[in-house]
Amino acid sequence: MSKELTRRALLASAALGVAGTAAAQDAATKEADKVLVVGVSCSPRKGMTTATAMAAALEAAKGVDPRITTELIDLGGMKILGSDGNSSAQAVRETDDDFIKVLPLLDSPNLCAMIIGSPSYYRSMSSLCKAFLEKLAVFREPTMRLADMPIGALSVASNRNGGQELVIEQILMAMLSYGAVIVGGKGKGPLGATLWNAFDNDITRDELGMESARNLGIRVAEAALKYKG
Numbered sequence: 001m002s003k004e005l006t007r008r009a010l011l012a013s014a015a016l017g018v019a020g021t022a023a024a025q026d027a028a029t030k031e032a033d034k035v036l037v038v039g040v041s042c043s044p045r046k047g048m049t050t051a052t053a054m055a056a057a058l059e060a061a062k063g064v065d066p067r068i069t070t071e072l073i074d075l076g077g078m079k080i081l082g083s084d085g086n087s088s089a090q091a092v093r094e095t096d097d098d099f100i101k102v103l104p105l106l107d108s109p110n111l112c113a114m115i116i117g118s119p120s121y122y123r124s125m126s127s128l129c130k131a132f133l134e135k136l137a138v139f140r141e142p143t144m145r146l147a148d149m150p151i152g153a154l155s156v157a158s159n160r161n162g163g164q165e166l167v168i169e170q171i172l173m174a175m176l177s178y179g180a181v182i183v184g185g186k187g188k189g190p191l192g193a194t195l196w197n198a199f200d201n202d203i204t205r206d207e208l209g210m211e212s213a214r215n216l217g218i219r220v221a222e223a224a225l226k227y228k229g
């Protein structure tokens with residue numbers, strides 16, 4: 001190979017290298033730009049009304065801006081234990097239950113907002129939801145990771161006035177302990193998303209409720225973009 005050919009080959013590969021680095025940087029920037037909104041369904045019944053309503057909220061959130069990405073965590077079927085009295089982050093990490101399965105997603109640097117949903121159980125959040133909220137203590141150390149993060153809430157009940165708003169209030173109050181910024185819905189559902197399981201578990205037939213879920217998703221997504229800055 002002549003000296004000139006070698007030089008050209010070197011230059012070409014160097015150019016490729018620069019382009020490759022630029023592409024990698026571009027991909028990294030795009031990844032860092034993502035605004036992740038996670039919806040957590042806290043019904044023991046996987047894929048049922050709470051999870052379906054949450055999926056609708058997340059779908060609406062995604063439509064707000066191309067940077068928004070969403071993930072649904074369905075705790076249905078998972079074993080999540082409440083606090084044993086030790087609220088240290090280490091104790092939460094070491095508990096032998098399924099929280100460890102969902103922790104990596106919640107730990108994402110792109111996490112900018114959460115929607116937490118629970119069925120109404122005797123006008124209260126489900127025990128699964130309470131256990132999950134207690135697990136979030138893992139984000140209190142070494143710094144208050146959830147501080148200023150927008151959080152919205154959703155609840156489904158089988159009665160029209162079955163405790164949905166009470167459940168939303170309980171979730172949002174608990175999240176204040178983590179320094180979160182609580183976010184409501186829009187229009188007729190200012191507290192959050194309230195759904196009525198009146199159609200044999202087909203929650204999509206509760207049009208008003210589904211609208212409140214979508215409105216909550218939009219509101220939380222808008223707040224997530226502000227949080228990201």
Ligand SMILES: Cc1cc2nc3c(=O)[nH]c(=O)nc-3n(C[C@H](O)[C@H](O)[C@H](O)COP(=O)(O)O)c2cc1C
Nearest residue numbers: 043048049050119120121122123157158159162197
């Ligand atoms: C233990 C238990 C308690 C419940 N308590 C209430 C209640 O207080 N008010 C109500 O309207 N529905 C109540 N329900 C009904 C659920 O809130 C309703 O079926 C909800 O849609 C279940 O959510 P899922 O489909 O995501 O599991 C209760 C259900 C169970 C299993």
